[in-house]
Every structure is written in C-alpha cells, then in structure tokens.
Amino acid sequence: MRASKMLISTLREVPAEAEIESHKLMLRAGMMRKMAAGIYNYMPLGLKVLKKIEDIVREEMDNAGAQEFLASALLPSELWKESGRWDAYGAEMFRLTDRNSREFCLGPTHEEVFTDIARNEIKSYKQLPLNLYQIQTKYRDERRPRFGVMRSREFIMKDAYSFDKDQEGLDVSYNKMYEAYVKIFNRCGLDAKCVAADSGAIGGSGSAEFMVKSEVGEDDVVFCTSCDYAANIEKAPATSEMAEKEELKELNKIETPHTKTIEDLAKLFNCSEKKIAKTLIYRADDKVVAVMVRGDREVNEVKVSNALGGVIELDMASESMVKNATNAEVGFAGPIGIKVDRLLVDTEVANMFNFIVGANETGFHIENVNYGRDFEGEVSDFRNITEGEKCPVCGKEITIARGTEVGHIFKLGTKYSDAMNATFIDENGKTKPFIMGCYGIGVTRTMASIIEQHNDENGIIWPLSVAPYHVSIIIANMKDETQITLAEKMHEELENMGIEVFLDDRNERAGVKFKDSELMGIPMRITVGKKVSEGIVEFKLRNGGENENISIEDVYNKIKDEFKKASIELKR
Numbered sequence: 001m002r003a004s005k006m007l008i009s010t011l012r013e014v015p016a017e018a019e020i021e022s023h024k025l026m027l028r029a030g031m032m033r034k035m036a037a038g039i040y041n042y043m044p045l046g047l048k049v050l051k052k053i054e055d056i057v058r059e060e061m062d063n064a065g066a067q068e069f070l071a072s073a074l075l076p077s078e079l080w081k082e083s084g085r086w087d088a089y090g091a092e093m094f095r096l097t098d099r100n101s102r103e104f105c106l107g108p109t110h111e112e113v114f115t116d117i118a119r120n121e122i123k124s125y126k127q128l129p130l131n132l133y134q135i136q137t138k139y140r141d142e143r144r145p146r147f148g149v150m151r152s153r154e155f156i157m158k159d160a161y162s163f164d165k166d167q168e169g170l171d172v173s174y175n176k177m178y179e180a181y182v183k184i185f186n187r188c189g190l191d192a193k194c195v196a197a198d199s200g201a202i203g204g205s206g207s208a209e210f211m212v213k214s215e216v217g218e219d220d221v222v223f224c225t226s227c228d229y230a231a232n233i234e235k236a237p238a239t240s241e242m243a244e245k246e247e248l249k250e251l252n253k254i255e256t257p258h259t260k261t262i263e264d265l266a267k268l269f270n271c272s273e274k275k276i277a278k279t280l281i282y283r284a285d286d287k288v289v290a291v292m293v294r295g296d297r298e299v300n301e302v303k304v305s306n307a308l309g310g311v312i313e314l315d316m317a318s319e320s321m322v323k324n325a326t327n328a329e330v331g332f333a334g335p336i337g338i339k340v341d342r343l344l345v346d347t348e349v350a351n352m353f354n355f356i357v358g359a360n361e362t363g364f365h366i367e368n369v370n371y372g373r374d375f376e377g378e379v380s381d382f383r384n385i386t387e388g389e390k391c392p393v394c395g396k397e398i399t400i401a402r403g404t405e406v407g408h409i410f411k412l413g414t415k416y417s418d419a420m421n422a423t424f425i426d427e428n429g430k431t432k433p434f435i436m437g438c439y440g441i442g443v444t445r446t447m448a449s450i451i452e453q454h455n456d457e458n459g460i461i462w463p464l465s466v467a468p469y470h471v472s473i474i475i476a477n478m479k480d481e482t483q484i485t486l487a488e489k490m491h492e493e494l495e496n497m498g499i500e501v502f503l504d505d506r507n508e509r510a511g512v513k514f515k516d517s518e519l520m521g522i523p524m525r526i527t528v529g530k531k532v533s534e535g536i537v538e539f540k541l542r543n544g545g546e547n548e549n550i551s552i553e554d555v556y557n558k559i560k561d562e563f564k565k566a567s568i569e570l571k572r
Helices: 021-028 044-063 077-083 111-121 167-187 262-269 301-307 319-326 415-419 443-453 481-496 510-520 530-534 552-565
Strands: 032-036 039-042 074-076 094-097 103-106 130-139 154-164 192-196 206-213 219-224 230-232 252-255 277-284 287-294 314-316 342-346 355-358 364-369 378-380 398-413 423-425 431-433 435-442 471-475 501-504 524-528 536-541 548-551
Touching (some): 021 032, 021 443, 044 130, 044 154, 044 167, 074 077, 077 111, 077 415, 111 130, 111 415, 130 167, 154 167, 154 443, 167 206, 192 219, 192 398, 206 230, 301 378, 398 415, 481 501, 510 524, 524 552
Parallel strands (some): 287 342, 471 501, 471 524
Antiparallel strands (some): 032 039, 094 103, 206 398, 219 230, 219 398, 277 314, 355 364, 423 431
C-alpha cells in the first residue's frame, strides 16, 4: 500500500484525554478517533489490526469445532424478561422503544438470543453437542467510560455458546474453549493467565478469566508464589487470621468525639486496627444491609452480592439511610441494635475477642464486644484477600497484581435453558434442558492489551501476527529516481510473496517517515537510501533491532526468517 494514497492520521502530541499507553498510542498512531465518551471510530490502520485479531479468533474457534453465526444487535425485551434479566441487568443496558412502543435494548451480551435459537432449532440429542459463536459489536452504558477501548460503551466481542446433553459434555466443550483461548492469545502475542473468576451477572456454576497483567488493569489478581493457583480477587477466598483467645470482658461505652476513622480510633484506644471491627452500610436494591470486617480489611462487594442472592445494585448507603439504621452520624455504626434487613459478619470478626465497634450513637464507641454474646449475624467470608496471606490450595504465600480481563469462559449449566424452557429430547425420549457454556473474548480490548504489553517510548511494537503491515519501505529521498524505482520493485516483489507492505512514498523528510513507522509499530523497516547504487539498503526490526546494512538480495530471506521465527506461514 502506498502511503501517498492512504489516510494517515498520526499525532506528535499526546491527547489530553488519554490516560494509559494503549489509549495514547491508538490515538497518536491514527488507529482510532473519539466520537463521544467511550465511543470510537476505527481508522483504516486500526481496522486492519482488528480484522487480523478477528481472523485469529475465527480460525481457532473453527478449529475447535464451533460454527460462526451473527445475531442482531437490536434485541426485543421479551427474551430478556423470560430470563429475568430485563430488570436485573441494570443501568448499563441501553434501552429504547420503537414507534409502536415496543421495548428493545442494544445487546450488551447475547445469552438469551442464542438460547432462543437453540430451543427453536435443536430438537434431539442427535444434534448435540453444538457450539455457535459470533464476532459483533456490543453496547454497555458504562457509568464512567475510560482508558480508551479498555472500558468503552461500544466494543467488539467474540461470544460463543455451547449446548450439550449432560455435564460431561459441557466439560469437554469448556476444555476445548480453554485450549482455543490459549492458542488465540499466544498467536496474538499476549501473555495472558487463566484465573478463577466470579460469574457475575452472566451466572452459572463456574468460570475462569484470561487476564493480562497490567499496572492500569481494573482488576486485582491473586497469584500463588508456589503453585499454579490464580484468581480474581473477587473470587479468591480469604484465610482468616486467628485472634489470640481472651477472657470475655464487660461492655464499655466510651465517648469518642471526632473519631470517625479506623486510624483515629486506633490512636485513641492505643491499639492495633486489628482490635476494631468496622460496620459498613449498603443499599442492596430496596434493602439496607450492614457488613462487618476487621478494621484493617476491605469489604469484597462481589462476595456480599453473592451472599444476598445476586442483587441488582449494591451501593454505599446514603447519609440519611445510615442515620435511619443507626440513629447516628456516619462513622459511628455498630452491630448492637442496628436496624438493617441483614447483618453480614466476616468470619474473622466472628472469631475476634473484646473488640471495638461503633455505638450507633454520635460520638461514642463500645469496647469489649464479642460475637455471639453481644450480637449475631450471617457469618461468612466477606472481605478481600490481602498480599502475603495463605494460598487456598497449597498454603504458601500469595501475591496480588493488577490485571485486565481479555477473555472469560463460563459453565452456565441450565441457568438460561431452564428460565427460557430450552429443551431437547434425550436418548430415552425424555425432555431435558440444554447444558450450556458461554465463552467471550473482548476483541477491541485484546487489541489495546497487546499495545499495553508491546510498546516503547517511540510507539507501538506490534507482533508480526497482528501488525497492520509487516514491512515498511521508506524512500529516503523522493527526488532520487533510483531510490523510487528500487523501492517500488521491492514493494511489488514482497507483496507477491504474501507480505503486506507499507510503501512510504510521501514527500516528507526521512525522519518523519521513520517516526511514523515506529509509532505505527510496523515490525520490519527497509530504508532505501544513498547506498542503493551499491545494492545496499538498511534493515531494522521494530522490537529493538539495530540498523543493519544488507544487500538487496538478502532482504527477502531476512524477512522470511522473521516469519519462520513467528511461526507464521506466508500465504503465497
């Protein structure tokens, strides 16, 4: 492709709105342009990368036996009401009505649609197993779109759904998808780790995420320092620290003015934060819920939501709600006499002795409180695991790192087939619900994650498998006919080999062309310059290679070697 005929939209300055490297570089390299908050147009260069990622996904899904399908993005409310998710999905769903006042949504996910297809088209166990997938745009009205396409309101996703006759079949389908995902992310040049995850709004009996370590990741991921255990912090069980046993003491209410924080209380009582239990109050749909954890711990809201049966919205209670529950200002809540619908108590708190809590009276706390004697509640694991705790598998120390989810696989079971009466006839002539699996990959998020892992101060460093062009040929002097003639010849010969070439024939300084080539991340660069009369060109690899003078004849073998190293077969 000739650069002089292309729409090239590179930027020298970093856009003020961009916070992370992938967002900055996708804008600077002319991969995309913002249209509204969380909504982007993909420019020709960015679209080429997206299509290559999609092709890799498509090839591995096809190899795993899945069949491609395309559903509508405009979905009728009736399907979602059948599954019970029309209200449950919450404010992230874009909802609209047509001219006949019929309700629709822009699809944030497609479980209902695929279940509907299965119940209408599959009648017998002889048609199973079946795996259908699509690559399509999804829509979610994110409260705070940020980080470019990492958290946007419109994004491209591959979602697949498997249908089996029994749990054993689902296990086979799930494992095939796991293996396909490993291959997909390896081919994309991504270091992605499979971790145990919470199923969230999708539901089901089990799930795993493919996470990419990233300093700007939106999730905390727990890794064992010894075994292979890894889990999203939302899923990772915490290991309770056992408090030293004490004789129970009498309750004692103490005036604590201006001490609304745990740190203030610890100073006032001259004790460790481990001797304090904090009570946090939430609005869970239409109920008021209190959650107790040790003073130095953080509440895990996913664990809380799961314990409540999967609430639609879980938010910190308003100041007025806190006052209604405690008869006190914010900062003095405690379990004794609190007026809430449910009181959830972390296991660690239930095993503490003589601890300090709020008195439900402004300016007062109570010391020497003990679970069972002074209050009761629902005891379970309601907190985040912390760095250095024990691995739930091997007991060794865990570490925590930030990560970004690029893929998620679920064992749905009969969650949707039961709700939507999606059944088949088994070998014995009995009607049974489909056993389902769900498998998603964020295509646009994968693109951004590749950039997060592959960049330097000069721009993107695309892996050869997904690069918009494999080779850039730069004509150093557009007034030199010899350089132009050779560059055009090499361009033609490389394209005949099946290599995608970016021929920079723009009437720009060589330095501008070099900067654009590096910014756009093209893996190999050939500079046709002054030594062309000697049969010599410059060759440089984008991933840290040095400029190398090389004979024109050797360039082609050099490029072929790079394809072999990347295990990519030339198609011509």
